[in-house]
Amino acid sequence: MTTPSIAVTPLVFPEDSGINFGASVSNIDIEKLTDADFDTIRDALFTHQVLVFKNQHHISPAAQYELVRRFDPAATSYGHGKTLDAKRSVLHPDLKTIPHQPQVQVIGNGPVAEYEGLRDIRLKHPHHQTFHATRIPPEDDLDFTRFYRWHIDAALYGLAPPIVTALLAVKVPGGRRQTCRYDDGTGDELDVPLGTTAFVSGETMYNILSDEDKEFVRSTKIEYAPHPYIWMSQAKSRSDGLGIVSQGLELPLDDLPPIEEDKIQILPMCWRNPATGNLAVQVHPSAVRKLHLADGTVIDDLAEVREIVHRLQRPGIAPKMVYSHDWEEGDLVLFHNRGVLHSVVGAFAEDEVRLFRQCNVAASALPEGPLPVTAAA
Numbered sequence: 392m393t394t395p396s397i398a399v400t401p402l403v404f405p406e407d408s409g410i411n412f413g414a415s416v417s418n419i420d421i422e423k424l425t426d427a428d429f430d431t432i433r434d435a436l437f438t439h440q441v442l443v444f445k446n447q448h449h450i451s452p453a454a455q456y457e458l459v460r461r462f463d464p465a466a467t468s469y470g471h472g473k474t475l476d477a478k479r480s481v482l483h484p485d486l487k488t489i490p491h492q493p494q495v496q497v498i499g500n501g502p503v504a505e506y507e508g509l510r511d512i513r514l515k516h517p518h519h520q521t522f523h524a525t526r527i528p529p530e531d532d533l534d535f536t537r538f539y540r541w542h543i544d545a546a547l548y549g550l551a552p553p554i555v556t557a558l559l560a561v562k563v564p565g566g567r568r569q570t571c572r573y574d575d576g577t578g579d580e581l582d583v584p585l586g587t588t589a590f591v592s593g594e595t596m597y598n599i600l601s602d603e604d605k606e607f608v609r610s611t612k613i614e615y616a617p618h619p620y621i622w623m624s625q626a627k628s629r630s631d632g633l634g635i636v637s638q639g640l641e642l643p644l645d646d647l648p649p650i651e652e653d654k655i656q657i658l659p660m661c662w663r664n665p666a667t668g669n670l671a672v673q674v675h676p677s678a679v680r681k682l683h684l685a686d687g688t689v690i691d692d693l694a695e696v697r698e699i700v701h702r703l704q705r706p707g708i709a710p711k712m713v714y715s716h717d718w719e720e721g722d723l724v725l726f727h728n729r730g731v732l733h734s735v736v737g738a739f740a741e742d743e744v745r746l747f748r749q750c751n752v753a754a755s756a757l758p759e760g761p762l763p764v765t766a767a768a
């Protein structure tokens with residue numbers, strides 16, 4: 392009897408959609424992944440950026456980690472290392488570590504009596520009201536929502552950004568839909584499933600820029616803040632979730648844990664896909680601090696840096712560019728963390744239980760930027 396071969400099927404979107412990524416993968420046993428299986432997944436991931444595997448309820452945290460680890464066998468520690476221990480980090484309340492598989496985190500909402508060695512935990516789905524400078528009025532909160540924070544999963548200080556993240560939906564409450572509002576004066580909004588994870592393509596973000604802007608993003612580097620998630624812990628986000636409003640609320644560097652200069656990251660604005668060579672604008676907009684231009688100029692006016700980055704990224708999160716995954720229990724979504732931006736969306740009631748497992752590992756090397764012009768010719 393022959394085993395059916397792995398099927399990779401691109402997701403289908405309406406004709407006027409700008410979404411050109413995403414595929415579903417079937418006929419695969421992630422619990423017993425062979426080298427050949429992995430090669431197929433790797434090719435599919437770098438081609439389609441977001442892969443959806445249905446009916447994966449059964450996979451163990453160890454198998455989830457193994458799938459992620461295969462992308463970077465030399466990497467072993469969770470993408471944020473131990474920085475989540477810092478109580479002041481904005482990420483601290485959102486993640487609980489599985490004791491027997493510390494690269495896998497439990498995230499979600501509501502009370503959970505027991506799960507994978509964690510007992511009596513209470514999860515809290517991030518709500519935009521805790522992070523945005525303005526908020527949707529409480530009376531509209533059931534029907535309307537926002538992108539919480541567009542980001543790359545990355546510590547951006549010391550540790551290299553993970554190549555992939557694997558998200559498993561264990562428990563999904565649901566059914567409702569909400570309208571995600573940008574609230575930025577454009578009137579942009581998007582109908583989304585409750586608690587969706589939204590994805591946009593960094594490659595599209597690059598491809599829709601003018602030639603002049605493409606040249607700028609190819610040649611400019613971003614300097615990230617040291618201890619960025621503590622640094623931004625008092626600051627507030629724009630209403631579209633794409634970066635911080637400049638109100639001077641970032642913590643002074645003296646108030647951060649000790650800063651090791653060699654851990655500060657200055658990364659290209661564009662990252663190169665290791666399989667296709669395509670460029671993606673990959674910038675974590677909330678954590679940016681300075682721009683290093685090709686001619687050696689450093690722009691360190693934070694408000695100006697943020698305006699430049701927002702102008703370049705905003706077209707890429709327009710409603711028709713956003714893939715909002717409609718989670719079903721058992722969905723495993725594997726995404727190319729160096730090729731997409733993603734955001735949590737939506738609001739749950741306090742006791743509405745949503746349980747997810749998230750896994751990524753800090754990479755063994757930094758992402759590659761554009762090739763020098765001579766080498767690319």
Ligand SMILES: [Fe+2]
Pocket residue numbers: 542543544733
């Ligand atoms: Fe994330």
